[in-house]
Amino acid sequence: MQMFNPTTSRLFPLMLAATLLMSLSACDSDEIPTDVDPVDRTAAELVEEADFLSTLETAASESDASLLETLGQSEPLTVFAPGNPAFENWDVEGLLANPTLLTDVIRYHVVDESFTTGDLGEGQTLASLQGTELSASAGSVNGVGYFRIDQDVTNGTVHIVNNLLFSNRTIAERAEFFLPANAFYNALEEYELTAALNDPADDLTAFVPTEASLAGLAPLVQDQDLTDADVTEILQYHLLTESVSAGELVTALSENNDTFTAETVQGEDLVFTAVRAEPEEGEEQGELTGITINGGQASIDLGNVDLGSTNGVSHFISGLLLPEAYRPDATETIASTDGLGTLSAALGATGLDATLGDRSAVFTVFAPSDDAFSAYDVDYLLANTDLLSEVLTYHVVGGQELPASALEEGALPTVQGDEITVSFGEEDAVFVNSAQVTQTDLSAVNGVVHVLDDVLLENQPVSLQLRALLATRTLYDNLANAELDGAVDGGDLTVFAPTNDAFEGSGFQELTFNERSEALQYHVLPSAVDSATLIDALEADDTFTTETLQGEDIVFTAERDEDGALTGITINDGQASIDLSNVDIEAESSFIHLIDGVLLPPSFTEDGDNA
Incomplete structure (x- = not known):
């Protein structure tokens, strides 16, 4: 088996070229003056005397001594002269080691007649000294632009070009x-x-x-x-x-x-x-x-x-x-892509690696990144393969290969059975449900993979979301202990979810069983309210009151800066604040908003006021 290393193979000529260029030029040799006073010299003398043409002078003199003689002839010439910067992307040492080829290349830059840019029509054909034709205009030659034009010399005209003319080679x-x-x-x-x-x-x-x-x-x-x-x-x-x-x-x-x-x-x-x-x-x-x-x-x-x-x-x-x-299938594409290791392990645990490895099928996969999975209890998901299979197949569209250019706003059916929704945000951002697409068009022989910044769980019940989210594990455990985990499922609810840290030192565990049950239900509204609806309700007088599933009211208050912009939302006069960066977590037809405190019904306090 032959192997090659493109990086190593390229370094040697690159270092040689850099060394050569350094030896050919003084510190300012790459600076091409935009305006040069007319002087009484030939094209050959300009090439020999101008610092910014030193690489061309070396190439001409070392490849064929007669080249400079040609540039010094009395008959009129046009020279498309590459300045030193034009050689920066070329293996100069390799060219110098091939004098016959280099001679042909340099002669390809010379025309046996004088043309200013004003003389050139669009795409005008010129016969080079090498024999192959050039296509020149007032703005370029063979598509290569000019750095400076119409430099008079005693035997014609010199135009400084910003790249080598190499179209006469294979x-x-x-x-x-x-x-x-x-x-x-x-x-x-x-x-x-x-x-x-x-x-x-x-x-x-x-x-x-x-x-x-x-x-x-x-x-x-x-x-x-x-x-x-x-x-x-x-x-x-x-x-x-x-x-x-x-x-x-x-x-x-x-x-x-x-x-x-x-x-x-x-x-x-x-x-x-x-x-x-x-x-x-x-x-x-x-x-x-x-x-x-x-x-x-x-x-x-x-x-x-x-x-x-x-x-x-x-x-x-x-x-x-x-x-x-030789193209990888979707499973292989995911396995070989940095940042998708968790998804790859999940596919293996559920056997879905074989499904996405079916080269006769077609899929579009929306792949949660490792960072996306980091917010969830991955061990719990891996231990529940039936659930995990349902979650993963909700990320796959079957029978369609949809590159980023083919994605349109609207619903897409998934292999799991429920639909996901594609939408577009500012600066062409693409969203699937509430997750943003961070990388597109990872190619597979049987489809395409797009990377997401979140795991799609919108079709799962509230209790599962609370169990899967690392930040709300304590809340889930408390709901389960109070036999309320099923009470938050079923749809059209809003859960204000205290984080694990919020329960620390809250005294929640000191409450009786019935009090804990009431307090947990006090975190739930009997209707689905997203953050935008809540903010709209606060517009009138910065206060909004609504009844909870427990029966008592909850009071929201807007916090604003001196310009009136919303900076936060507190609940019950500071019992908790809504984490505005973690709202609108959809679960079936319900919403979850994270909060930084535990809410207690007003009836729990001695005087009946919010505490």
Whole structure:
């Protein structure tokens, strides 16, 4: 089994390039002046004398001595001269070690006629000294922008460009020397695929994973015990059989309902999906904000596309593209994702790992994170597998693969049977019931996984919620001891739930059995009141009184700052305060609000007043 380490393989040329650049230039050599007084010198003399062109001067002199002579000829020239910053993302040492290739690259930057930017039409074709044509305009050449334009020299014009012009080389050569693509090149070379991308007769599209994305290949090889042939298929799956520019891809998406399919060299298709903003009034389509591949398996970096080559085009992607046989199922995706360990253990405990591992089925999984589970008694849930199965299947939509771009406001049926509700908040925040989606589009061969910041228990009764929540375990125990745990179930109630800390030192256990029973019922309203309704009721005079399940009234008082903004809600003149960060915990058709004190009915005090 061949293995490669994209990080290690890239470090050596990167360090050499950095060392070379440091040796070539003084401390200010990368600072390109925006305005230079006209001087009586040739293009060759400008390259030799300007500090900010020192890397180009070294490259020209060390690759072919005649290059500087050419730049000093009397006949008019146009030189698209890369400044020192243009070399920062390139393996300069590797280029210097390939003088024939480097000579061709430099000659590709020179045209045997003088053109100012004012002379250039849009997309004007220019014949380079190397022989391959350039496409130039007043704003760019081969899509590369100018840093400074129209520098007069005695034998023509020099334009300073901000990147190397490399479109006269193959996809493989670009990947070999362009440092952001070097990890991809190392993988191609390791699995003997560079020759396939060096054939100038081909016309391909390469989707180049970032180094961080490609780092996911090594653990995949190990986890699935992949052969060299398997890895070769994965790499070939990043190549389309024909050249498709970003503009052509966008057009194809617009003409095909925002979905476009193309065949890869490996044989299977890639599926592209447009991601759009909400359309403005009068628009049929919203503005394109991104392009995903295979339902979120990867995203195209729209700032790094259309890197031209003689045999096609390259686009950078974030993510690793996997043919169907190598894609993880939903269970494997969850198991391999940091922060989903608790969910993975829960799936194993209930046997649902096999369900979500069914590659013939389709699921959308809303996966509570480890942090989400940290608020709950996980040991209790794991010990009650029937309950846990019901909870987990309430997080799964069967028969539908819904990437983030396909989520719409409204209800979705779950495998458990009840519905969950998708809604949208500010800044495109996505919510499922009251839980927020914190990570989207974890790809699986049989669906997609979205991560949540809470566990969905809205379809469970109040008593189970109080038992499962770590913060309300004492309240649950007291309800059970008073044989009232069932009394809070059944719907349309509001429970003001003292936390465990609130019971400490409250004297609650000193009450008689009947008094404890009455006090617990005093924490319950006989109707479902969410926090928004309670706040609205306080608007009139900052006080609201209502009857409890026990029969006596409870009094709420608004606390406000000097500007009148609500800062808190107290109960019974300070007996407790509502924790406004932990309200509206839904349980069936009831609400739970956490409070920091234990409430006692007014009749419990000697004078009948609230204490």
